[in-house]
Amino acid sequence: MDTLVQIFVNGLIAGSGYGLVGLSFGLIYATTHFFHFAHGAVYTFAAYLAFTLLTFAGLSAWISIPLAILGAAIAGGFMDIFVYRPLRKRHAGPLILLLASLGLFVVIQACVSIAFGSNVHVLSSVIAGTTFSIFGGRITSSQLITVIVANSLFFGILAALHTTRPGRILRAVGSDAELARIVGVEIDRIIPIVFGVGSALAGIAALLAAYDTGLKPTMGFNALLFGVVAMIIGGIGNVPGAYLGGLLLGFAQQFGAWILPSRWQDLIVYLILAFFLLLRPAGIAGRRSRAKV
Numbered sequence: 001m002d003t004l005v006q007i008f009v010n011g012l013i014a015g016s017g018y019g020l021v022g023l024s025f026g027l028i029y030a031t032t033h034f035f036h037f038a039h040g041a042v043y044t045f046a047a048y049l050a051f052t053l054l055t056f057a058g059l060s061a062w063i064s065i066p067l068a069i070l071g072a073a074i075a076g077g078f079m080d081i082f083v084y085r086p087l088r089k090r091h092a093g094p095l096i097l098l099l100a101s102l103g104l105f106v107v108i109q110a111c112v113s114i115a116f117g118s119n120v121h122v123l124s125s126v127i128a129g130t131t132f133s134i135f136g137g138r139i140t141s142s143q144l145i146t147v148i149v150a151n152s153l154f155f156g157i158l159a160a161l162h163t164t165r166p167g168r169i170l171r172a173v174g175s176d177a178e179l180a181r182i183v184g185v186e187i188d189r190i191i192p193i194v195f196g197v198g199s200a201l202a203g204i205a206a207l208l209a210a211y212d213t214g215l216k217p218t219m220g221f222n223a224l225l226f227g228v229v230a231m232i233i234g235g236i237g238n239v240p241g242a243y244l245g246g247l248l249l250g251f252a253q254q255f256g257a258w259i260l261p262s263r264w265q266d267l268i269v270y271l272i273l274a275f276f277l278l279l280r281p282a283g284i285a286g287r288r289s290r291a292k293v
Contacts, residue, residue: 015250022230026242040224046203076199235283
């Protein structure tokens with residue numbers, strides 16, 4: 001019984017991390033309708049910015065963490081303003097934007113590798129490494145914070161999208177950008193804000209992961225991969241579905257590892273992706289229509 005509880009706890013921890021990345025990626029996709037692969041670079045940038053501020057600048061974690069999240073938000077907004085917006089004004093299609101995002105991702109990840117090397121670095125936790133027991137399952141303080149923060153952000157974003165004016169504007173832009181422009185919505189002001197919010201969420205996810213397992217230059221690619229899969233199986237363009245997809249991935253990985261060797265965990269993820277693409281391409285919460293937030 002304790003084994004099943006531990007597997008459930010591990011699935012909740014992993015799923016919360018995947019879900020937060022999927023939520024951040026899905027929020028941007030639902031508004032812009034293209035795969036912003038440079039999102040993975042923002043994820044890596046946030047973790048290494050925090051590492052730089054802590055290690056080299058000597059700032060405390062209480063200052064470094066907010067600055068790293070703010071830096072991620074600014075980086076995401078600048079990507080839209082200086083790269084994607086000029087392309088949109090030239091009527092570039094989703095494929096051109098996708099290629100531009102891939103270029104950004106490669107350049108930023110290469111710069112991080114050159115500056116910090118390929119070794120794994122560790123962030124010293126601001127919280128003592130306490131371990132808690134929940135119905136027989138064990139969870140560390142950093143993992144517990146991951147679960148609490150990720151789920152709190154999910155419900156907060158969900159409430160904001162459906163109960164606030166900015167949230168309703170964002171949903172309108174995601175549903176039909178041209179119609180929103182006609183009724184007076186300033187698209188060029190909304191989209192950078194969405195990039196900023198989504199990038200801040202990615203930064204939070206990166207810092208939670210870095211405090212739990214460390215950081216390395218390829219961490220953004222791995223997170224982006226699972227975030228994209230989470231969004232696809234949750235329903236492309238469906239923001240709540242992206243988070244639910246991440247939770248499903250986390251539980252599937254952990255329960256799969258109970259039956260199969262741990263090296264097959266990634267294979268389980270891709271089998272789930274193949275299952276949804278073949279049998280339910282709309283995903284858990286998606287519809288066979290335009291993107292929904």
